[in-house]
Amino acid sequence: MINILPGVQSTSAALNAERMRLDVISQNIANANTTKAPDGKPYQRQHVVFETVLKQFQPGEDAGVSGTVQVGRIANDNRPPRLVHNPGHPDADASGMVAMPDINIHEEMVDLIAASRSFEANLAVVKNARALAMQELSIGKRS
Numbered sequence: 528m529i530n531i532l533p534g535v536q537s538t539s540a541a542l543n544a545e546r547m548r549l550d551v552i553s554q555n556i557a558n559a560n561t562t563k564a565p566d567g568k569p570y571q572r573q574h575v576v577f578e579t580v581l582k583q584f585q586p587g588e589d590a591g592v593s594g595t596v597q598v599g600r601i602a603n604d605n606r607p608p609r610l611v612h613n614p615g616h617p618d619a620d621a622s623g624m625v626a627m628p629d630i631n632i633h634e635e636m637v638d639l640i641a642a643s644r645s646f647e648a649n650l651a652v653v654k655n656a657r658a659l660a661m662q663e664l665s666i667g668k669r670s
Contacts, residue, residue: 538652540580540595545646547598548575552639559630562618570628572604604629 551573561570578599606629614623 537595538649541649548642556635569608569626572630
């Protein structure tokens with residue numbers, strides 16, 4: 528069978544992985560001030576760990592695409608919470624200290640921009656592959 532859109536499978540997997548990364552970053556930003564997560568502790572920053580999935584080739588098969596990327600896991604960051612003096616906060620201890628998540632909004636925004644640009648680059652690959660496939664089909668019509 529002829530594959531008129533080579534590389535789109537790996538690009539599609541990369542789009543899904545970057546979408547997951549965008550979701551995790553947005554959760555981090557949304558919970559930057561969450562002092563009590565469901566486990567009773569301050570929200571723990573998360574990050575996405577990618578992994579490569581290598582394709583198993585059969586003899587005589589085109590080996591043009593060697594693998595795709597996927598989300599391996601979503602890991603918690605091991606940074607300890609930062610302590611902020613806020614005696615009026617409902618979660619403050621006896622000394623007025625509140626354990627806040629150690630999430631740097633500026634760092635998250637940089638990650639968000641990088642993930643967004645990676646997503647856009649992969650989307651451009653899909654658009655170009657589609658345009659090339661349409662040109663291939665139009666050449667076939669002329670013959």
